[in-house]
Every structure is written in structure tokens, then in C-alpha cells.
Amino acid sequence: MAPDTGRTEERSGRADGVRILVIWLILSAICMPLVWFVWGPHLPPGGLSDQAAGQRFDNKVLGTVATPVVLLVCTFIIYALVNWRQDGDDIEDGPYITNKVRWSGWWVGITTVTVLCLAVFGTYELENNNGAGSGSGPSPLFAASGPYLPVQVIAQQWRFTFRYPTYGGMETTSLMIPAGQEIQFNVTSLDVIHSFWAYQLGVKADANPGVNNVAFVKAYHPGKFNVMCAELCGLWHGAMTADGQVMTKADFVAWANRTEAQEAPVTKLLPKYSTVYAPDETGAGGTYYGPQYPVNP
Ligand SMILES: [Cu+2]
Numbered sequence: 567m568a569p570d571t572g573r574t575e576e577r578s579g580r581a582d583g584v585r586i587l588v589i590w591l592i593l594s595a596i597c598m599p600l601v602w603f604v605w606g607p608h609l610p611p612g613g614l615s616d617q618a619a620g621q622r623f624d625n626k627v628l629g630t631v632a633t634p635v636v637l638l639v640c641t642f643i644i645y646a647l648v649n650w651r652q653d654g655d656d657i658e659d660g661p662y663i664t665n666k667v668r669w670s671g672w673w674v675g676i677t678t679v680t681v682l683c684l685a686v687f688g689t690y691e692l693e694n695n696n697g698a699g700s701g702s703g704p705s706p707l708f709a710a711s712g713p714y715l716p717v718q719v720i721a722q723q724w725r726f727t728f729r730y731p732t733y734g735g736m737e738t739t740s741l742m743i744p745a746g747q748e749i750q751f752n753v754t755s756l757d758v759i760h761s762f763w764a765y766q767l768g769v770k771a772d773a774n775p776g777v778n779n780v781a782f783v784k785a786y787h788p789g790k791f792n793v794m795c796a797e798l799c800g801l802w803h804g805a806m807t808a809d810g811q812v813m814t815k816a817d818f819v820a821w822a823n824r825t826e827a828q829e830a831p832v833t834k835l836l837p838k839y840s841t842v843y844a845p846d847e848t849g850a851g852g853t854y855y856g857p858q859y860p861v862n863p
Contacts, residue, residue, distance in 0.1 A: 582649065590641045594634040602630045611768045614791060614812065616784040617695050618768030624691050631684065701772045701779055704841070710782035714748035717741070718839070721753070721760035721773035722854070724802035726793055733826040735839035741793055741810040744818035745785045753779040754842050756854050761797035764810055770796055778841035785812040 606626035611618045652658070693707050718729040719741075729737045741764070743749050753762045753771040760773040762781075766789070771781040788811075795806035813821065826833075836855075837843060843854055 582645070586641055586645050589645070590634070590638050593637045593641065597637060598630050598633050601633050602626055605629065610765075612766050614766045614785055614787070614789050615768055616786070617782075618766060619786075620691065620695055621768045624688070627687065628684070631680070635680075695768075701781075704778045704780055706780055706782070709780075710748040710750070710784070712748055714750045714782065715744065716750045716752060717743065718841075719751050719753040719762045719771075719773065720756060720843075720854075721762060721795065721799075721806075722756040723758065723800050724795070724806040726762065726795070726806065726808040728808075729839060730822060730826075731839045733822045734830065734833055735836065736822075736826045736829045736833050737836060738825060738829075739808065741808060742818060742821055743783075743785060743810075743812055744815045745787050745812050746815060747784065749783050749785070751781045751783065752841055753781065756843060758799050759797055760795045760799045760806070762793070763796040764791055764793050766791035767810070772797065776842050776844065788812050788814055788817075 606622070606629070609622050609625040609629065611621055613619045613622060650660075693702070695708070716731050718731065720727045720729060720737075725739070726741070727737050727739055728741045729735055751762070751769065751771065753773045754777060755773040755775045757775060759775070761770060762773050763770045764783070767783050767785060769781050769783050771779045773779065791810040791812065793808040793810050795803055797803075799806065
């Protein structure tokens with residue numbers, strides 16, 4: 567009797583396996599296109615810039631690859647709950663599964679290849695994003711070509727300010743950029759480590775004191791975006807936000823010229839524009855703003 571039972575169990579086990587496989591394949595065939603075509607266009611961070619669109623593509627790829635993995639786990643769990651429930655109070659452990667070397671091999675092999683491919687894909691996409699996510703320092707591996715507008719992002723506890731070296735080195739508290747033009751962000755800090763995160767632009771770059779971290783972005787069309795700090799930097803880290811706006815080129819030039827003239831009396835009190843600021847060297851009185859400025863509470 568014993569050998570017969572074993573063979574019957576093996577046959578029914580195989581039938582279960584085939585059923586799980588078929589359910590999984592059907593669900594994957596339905597859900598993968600849904601993730602790519604229906605959910606994909608709504609994935610963050612949106613499509614305001616070249617870099618944001620690139621990150622949305624990455625999220626679509628990762629989401630679509632993750633779908634069959636999630637479905638396999640869910641299918642197996644639900645199938646087991648429905649079909650292999652043990653009735654009654656006498657609950658015992660099932661038989662141990664041993665000597666399934668081939669299955670273990672497939673499992674380890676497929677998951678290893680998947681993870682390694684995603685690691686290569688992710689690293690390439692991060693670097694190929696013009697420094698918008700890789701934090702490559704002053705010279706990103708892939709830099710934007712063509713003329714670009716340099717904008718400096720200065721982080722400090724707990725505020726971002728923005729300097730425009732081509733507009734007299736003026737400093738503003740909101741980040742304005744023109745659409746349709748490459749922008750070169752030069753990100754630095756005056757004190758601790760912060761992280762400049764312009765969410766809808768798809769730019770996140772660490773702001774380190776004494777380092778010029780360069781990231782490029784090209785916005786497609788006018789629109790608003792949020793700037794926030796993405797590195798826990800002290801008590802008011804959560805309040806370290808700024809407004810951002812993409813303007814048409816003409817509007818931007820008009821705004822920049824107007825602001826440069828307006829701010830001229832203040833700009834001349836600032837340290838000379840530099841890619842990094844060491845308090846002792848460039849900041850009057852040992853601070854960026856100098857003793858003539860009131861200290862913020
Ligand atoms: Cu911060």
C-alpha cells in the first residue's frame with residue numbers, strides 16, 4: 567500500500583503545481599500590461615522634466631517586473647489556504663519537503679539573475695540621468711550637452727536659497743527656472759549635510775558643506791514644483807521646504823532681470839559667488855551672511 571500512496575501523492579502534488587502555474591501565468595498576463603499601460607502613466611514623480619519622465623519609466627519597469635513575483639507569492643498562499651486546509655482541532659505539521667535540489671536551483675538561479683539585472687539597470691539609469699539622482703559630485707559621468715543655465719542651490723539649517731551667477735549672483739528664496747533649457751544645479755551646504763529634492767523635477771542631490779554637487783535638469787513646460795530637504799538635518803528638517811516654478815523662457819528672463827535690479831543692494835553684501843563657501847574664507851565675519859544680517863531665530 568505504501569508505494570501506491572506515495573505515487574498518488576506525487577501525482578496530486580504535480581496537478582496542484584500545474585494548476586498554480588496556470589493561474590499564475592494567466593494573472594501575470596493580465597496584470598503586467600495593466601501595470602505598464604494603466605498604472606504606469608500615473609507613477610511618480612510625473613512628467614514635468616526629462617529626468618522625472620526617466621524616473622517614471624524606471625518605476626514602470628520595476629513595477630512590471632515585480633508584478634509576477636508578487637502574484638506568484640499571492641497565488642501560492644491563497645491556493646494553499648483554499649485547498650490544503652486541515653480540518654478539525656488536531657493540527658499537525660505537514661511532511662518535510664527535502665531533496666528538491668532542482669527546484670531550489672531554479673529558485674536561487676532565477677531570483678539571482680533578476681536581482682542582478684535590476685541592479686545593473688538601476689545603476690545605469692541613475693548615472694544616465696545627468697546626475698539628477700546619482701550624486702556624482704562636481705563632474706557627473708553623464709553631463710548635459712549644450713548651453714545651460716547655472717543655478718546654485720545653497721542649503722543650510724533650515725532653508726534653501728538659490729543663487730544665479732549669470733544674473734549678478736543674486737540670491738532668492740524661491741527656485742525659478744525656464745522651461746525648455748538645460749539647468750545646471752550646483753548644490754552645496756553651509757553647515758550640515760542636507761539633500762536638495764525637487765520632487766516633480768525628478769532631482770535629488772545631496773548638499774554637502776565644501777562640495778559642489780552637480781545635477782542637470784530640463785523641464786518640459788511651465789508648472790509648479792516642491793523643493794524639500796530629504797536628509798534629516800536637525801530640529802526643523804521637516805519645515806525645510808521651498809517653492810519652485812518652471813516659467814516660459816520670456817517670463818523667466820523678465821523675472822530674472824527685474825529681481826537682479828531689485829536685489830542689487832542686498833546682493834552686494836553677499837560673499838562673492840563661489841561653488842562652495844567656507845565661512846572663514848568667503849563669508850564676512852565667519853558666516854555666509856555676515857554680522858550685518860539679523861540672526862534668524
Ligand atoms: Cu536639511
